[in-house]
Amino acid sequence: MKDVTCPLCADPGGALVFQGEKFRVIRADEAGFPAFYRVVWSAHVAEFSDLSVPDRALCMAAVCEVEQALRAHLQPTKINLAALGNVVAHLHWHVVARFDWDTHFPAPVWAERTRPADGVREDAVRARLPVLERAIAARLAHLI
Amino acid sequence: MKDVTCPLCADPGGALVFQGEKFRVIRADEAGFPAFYRVVWSAHVAEFSDLSVPDRALCMAAVCEVEQALRAHLQPTKINLAALGNVVAHLHWHVVARFDWDTHFPAPVWAERTRPADGVREDAVRARLPVLERAIAARLAHLI
Numbered sequence: 001m002k003d004v005t006c007p008l009c010a011d012p013g014g015a016l017v018f019q020g021e022k023f024r025v026i027r028a029d030e031a032g033f034p035a036f037y038r039v040v041w042s043a044h045v046a047e048f049s050d051l052s053v054p055d056r057a058l059c060m061a062a063v064c065e066v067e068q069a070l071r072a073h074l075q076p077t078k079i080n081l082a083a084l085g086n087v088v089a090h091l092h093w094h095v096v097a098r099f100d101w102d103t104h105f106p107a108p109v110w111a112e113r114t115r116p117a118d119g120v121r122e123d124a125v126r127a128r129l130p131v132l133e134r135a136i137a138a139r140l141a142h143l144i
Numbered sequence: 145m146k147d148v149t150c151p152l153c154a155d156p157g158g159a160l161v162f163q164g165e166k167f168r169v170i171r172a173d174e175a176g177f178p179a180f181y182r183v184v185w186s187a188h189v190a191e192f193s194d195l196s197v198p199d200r201a202l203c204m205a206a207v208c209e210v211e212q213a214l215r216a217h218l219q220p221t222k223i224n225l226a227a228l229g230n231v232v233a234h235l236h237w238h239v240v241a242r243f244d245w246d247t248h249f250p251a252p253v254w255a256e257r258t259r260p261a262d263g264v265r266e267d268a269v270r271a272r273l274p275v276l277e278r279a280i281a282a283r284l285a286h287l288i
Contacts, residue, residue, distance in 0.1 A: 047215070048207075048208065048211065048223075048225060056204060057204075067193045071191070078191075078228070080227070080229075082252075084222070084224045084226070086221075086224070087250050089222060098230060107254065110252035111255060112256070
């Protein structure tokens with residue numbers, strides 16, 4: 001279930017927000033995106049469809065809880081969801097609150113930036129993360 | 145349920161592979177990615193968590209069927225899944241077969257390209273799409 005060469009098997013991969021048996025949620029530290037989270041599946045599987053049908057449902061329920069907490073607490077312009085894994089082929093879902101003033105909007109977070117960072121607005125989002133993250137943890141504790 | 149200003153309410157948005165009541169599958173024509181599909185939800189909703197729990201399950205079951213057909217027919221290096229919608233805020237899932245020789249691998253499809261297109265290999269993938277797409281349609285017909 002673990003791969004000794006895999007960074008997401010070895011380490012949390014970011015600031016731990018919630019640790020469950022089958023998945024964890026971490027906050028990524030990506031410049032320009034103050035509310036960038038990842039739902040990381042515990043077992044070392046590459047593709048979403050490698051999961052059993054009940055585990056797919058659990059995984060997306062976790063993604064939805066994070067998405068809904070981000071929407072409720074931060075009122076983002078849009079939520080971005082993605083499971084890519086081209087570099088680290090261990091299932092993880094990016095769940096990102098996007099704002100129409102962020103460094104890349106409306107482009108994807110992986111595209112070229114469209115404007116400089118707005119540090120004041122980023123800091124205002126960051127100030128709300130402790131309450132948001134307690135809400136994420138509480139939602140996920142009810143899920144598992 | 146429809147938005148008169150939304151391009152995905154007005155048009156299929158690509159070559160139609162499957163049309164169901166609640167979703168359709170289209171093949172996108174994105175340079176450098178010969179097997180780039182989208183699962184487009186029929187109703188005009190912006191976020192995945194706007195769907196009811198049963199509709200979320202149906203939507204991801206459709207995404208998984210496309211993913212599994214791509215894996216079975218094309219043996220890609222990786223599958224990439226994403227629901228972004230920053231430009232067209234109508235729920236659609238990108239389901240992309242990625243190959244270690246494609247124009248951007250291992251970068252996301254929205255990043256800068258890493259190498260020139262390999263037309264011979266792209267054409268070899270394209271030659272397999274008719275059979276793949278019949279398989280996708282057959283899988284989805286069993287789902288709904």
